[in-house]
Structures are given as structure tokens and as C-alpha cells.
Amino acid sequence: MVLGTAGAGLGLVAVYRHDLDVFGRVPPVYPLILLVGIPLAAAAAGWVLAGREPSAIARRLRQ
Numbered sequence: 001m002v003l004g005t006a007g008a009g010l011g012l013v014a015v016y017r018h019d020l021d022v023f024g025r026v027p028p029v030y031p032l033i034l035l036v037g038i039p040l041a042a043a044a045a046g047w048v049l050a051g052r053e054p055s056a057i058a059r060r061l062r063q
Contacts, residue, residue, distance in 0.1 A: 005035050 009031070016022050 002035070005031070005038070008034075 013020070013023070
């Protein structure tokens with residue numbers, strides 16, 4: 001989670017390396033929202049898209 005956010009931040013710094021003043025105007029709450037919001041959105045998407053196990057996997061074989 002933290003590693004991915006740090007990677008995204010480094011990517012933005014690489015893109016805006018000629019105009020780093022852009023980052024001076026970012027309120028500190030926005031990166032915190034992203035740090036919490038991205039994993040929550042991923043968990044919600046996984047929960048919605050997970051579905052059920054296929055019946056062939058869920059059944060036990062009779063012996």
C-alpha cells in the first residue's frame with residue numbers, strides 16, 4: 001500500500017521534474033486520502049467482483 005503510493009509519487013515527480021513547484025500547492029490531506037482510499041477501493045472491487053467458487057471446486061468427491 002505504502003510502496004505503491006510512494007511509487008506513484010515518484011512517477012509524478014519524474015513527470016513534473018521541470019516544474020516541481022506544482023507539488024508545493026498540494027494540501028497534505030490529499031495524499032492521505034489516496035493512501036487510505038486506494039486500498040479501500042481495491043478491497044471493495046475485489047469483494048464485488050469475487051463471486052462464488054465454481055461448483056466443481058466447491059464439491060467434495062465421494063469415495
